[in-house]
Amino acid sequence: GENVEQHPSTLSVQEGDSAVIKCTYSDSASNYFPWYKQELGKGPQLIIDIRSNVGEKKDQRIAVTLNKTAKHFSLHITETQPEDSAVYFCAASRIGGGSNYKLTFGKGTLLTVNP
Amino acid sequence: NAGVMQNPRHLVRRRGQEARLRCSPMKGHSHVYWYRQLPEEGLKFMVYLQKENIIDESGMPKERFSAEFPKEGPSILRIQQVVRGDSAAYFCASCPGQNYGYTFGSGTRLTVV
Numbered sequence: 001g002e003n004v005e006q007h008p009s010t011l012s013v014q015e016g017d018s019a020v021i022k023c024t025y026s027d028s029a030s031n032y033f034p035w036y037k038q039e040l041g042k043g044p045q046l047i048i049d050i051r052s053n054v055g056e057k058k059d060q061r062i063a064v065t066l067n068k069t070a071k072h073f074s075l076h077i078t079e080t081q082p083e084d085s086a087v088y089f090c091a092a093s094r095i096g097g098g099s100n101y102k103l104t105f106g107k108g109t110l111l112t113v114n115p
Numbered sequence: 116n117a118g119v120m121q122n123p124r125h126l127v128r129r130r131g132q133e134a135r136l137r138c139s140p141m142k143g144h145s146h147v148y149w150y151r152q153l154p155e156e157g158l159k160f161m162v163y164l165q166k167e168n169i170i171d172e173s174g175m176p177k178e179r180f181s182a183e184f185p186k187e188g189p190s191i192l193r194i195q196q197v198v199r200g201d202s203a204a205y206f207c208a209s210c211p212g213q214n215y216g217y218t219f220g221s222g223t224r225l226t227v228v
Contacts, residue, residue: 006157034216043119043206043219044158089157095213100171102148103217105157 002027004092006106013080014114021109023090024072030092033066033073034103038087047088048075051095080113087111117141119209119220120189127226128197136192136223140209147190148217149182152204161205164190197227 003026013019025033031052036044050057050064050073057064061080066073077084087110091103120139128134140147145165150158160174164184175182179197184190194201204224208217 004157036219041221043121043221045219046216049216099213100163101146101210101213102160102163102171102174103150103158104160105150107155107157 002030002092002094002104004090004104004106006090006109008109009107010110010112012112012114015080015082017080019075019077019080019084019111019113021075021088021090021111022072023074023092023106024070025092025104026071027092027094028068028071029094030104032093032095032101033064034091034093035062035064035075036089036091036105038089038108040086044089077111080111082113082115085111085113119144119207119218121205121207121220121223123223124221125224125226127228129228130198131196134194134197134201134225136194136205136207136225137189138192138207138209138220139189140207141218144209144211144218146210146212147184148208148210149190149192150206150208152206152222154203158206161192194225197225199227201225202227 006023034049038044063076087108090106147164149161152158162182163171179195204222206222208219
């Protein structure tokens, strides 16, 4: 089955700096890679996703890059703000072709943005 | 649109009791997924259901756990004879199909004492 590794497990940055979180996956058939933000006591919230036919996707201060050959993808947050502090999870899935669209998650990165 | 609704938010059960967790998907969503999150861990897939059908239960323990998504009403995750190791946060997610991202509920935090 799929295995997703996520690094680092904790990340502390100063407000205004950039933050980068990296994930690798094992199943070359995976073609959908979402990122979730989870605040304390809440459910994960989808913040951005990318499909394997695209190498990069941006949404304001958030961007995701995908390297299919190396089987890794990264989340980039620029101009970090204290409200970006949360646990971030990467995930991988196969969609289409009769797959069940179940997500395999990384173990998460606790991001702390210091004012 | 109220989002994915899970209840209860917190549930305390004694060892050996039954736990019932409920999930109402977003309006128009016919796909429901249950995930379990242990402390300081990522979410682990448990089961995928569509109305009246279990599509994939490969992540569910073979004993004591069951799930349903009836034609009417919420999806139910049922844990019989709970043990301390069942203590976790259980999240439900729904989506209208595979071209859309999941929407997660706020979870049910089960504590077995």
